[in-house]
Amino acid sequence: MEKDPFKEYLKESEPDRAGKSYAWSTAIGLQAVDGLKPSKYLIDTAIQNIEGKITMKEVQNLIDTYYEERPVHLSDDERTEEADKVSSRIAEILSETAFTFSPNEYISIHRKLFQGIYKHAGKIRDYNITKKEWVLDGATVMYGSASELQAALEYDFSQERDFSYKGLSMDEIIHHLAVFVSRLWQIHIFGEGNTRTTAVFFIKYLRTLGFSATNDIFAENAWYFRNALVRANYTNLQKGIHETTGYLEIFLRNLLLNEKTELHNRNLHISGLLDIEKVDIQDKKVGIQDRKVDIESALLKKENVFSAKTTVHIQRLFEKFGYEEIFGRSAVMELLDIKKSGASRLLSNLLQADIIEPVSGYGKGKYKFTRINIMNQIM
Known part of the structure; x- marks a missing residue:
């Protein structure tokens, strides 16, 4: 931001x-x-x-x-x-100040946010979805099945409603909150607008638990929050990758305890720049700081740091085309809803940053994503 x-x-x-x-x-x-x-x-x-x-x-x-x-x-x-x-x-x-902890409140927030913007505002999706994620190197989270969304939502709410925080340490509280919000988001009951709806609902819920959360963590790190939700819901045993709430817990410690751990989206990439699954929660902050120098030195020079808006444009392009598909300016204009000049400027910037490369044999102005660590160039 x-x-x-x-x-x-x-x-x-x-x-x-x-x-x-x-x-x-x-x-x-x-x-x-x-x-x-x-x-x-x-x-x-x-x-x-x-x-x-x-x-x-x-x-x-x-x-x-x-x-x-x-x-x-x-x-x-x-x-x-x-x-x-x-x-x-x-x-x-x-x-x-009004708030009710219920599935209906969650759905109502989506309706209020997107009424007149999305036709499906406040409606549970009736189709299955996948989304390519750059943080997962093109893989997708397994989102809730369309036939089970209402039941899954009600189950998660009932589990949280019956849970007692009494006697828990702050580390245990934060871990539990990370598990709850990541599971709620993973259901992905709406066609669009899930992350914004989940964030608003979660902030309201945190207030009922006595947390004020009145700082700029969400404002400045919304994209990190989403990527942390992704990593909390992705496992690939063949590649040695396990779902982890560790990134969310770092985010929540900054949000709720005013800790100052730096939040970098590149650290969430499954390539393993920061293997948080192996960092004990008690030593988390120390481990991150100790490895920061190694991480930074491993990255490419940061002449090409993109804005949050451009970063999400890259994400949306990658979701659509991945590493294999070929695309040009017209496809970029249609997907991102931008004019010819904006699409040309974006392609030029991505080409200069080695995030995309020209492809011959398909006509002039055709590109595909390069097989490099995209996160080295963004965020």
């Missing part, structure tokens, strides 16, 4: 401003998990809300009017409207 425009308000002594700032910062930061970036208009409007000049309902009315009057195809990124509207809805939900 770029420099947070709300950070100064987080430091304000006035609780109302700090609370609103946290809600907006988190809401906007979470859009990165789907490669979205809110508009400057949304940020300016959010600041008016933080300063008490307009209400949340007035914010949403202004955003709706803005897009009703806005010329079509005004920008390269045509999903900015989704980012703006969903950000305002997340901020509203995080600003409310």
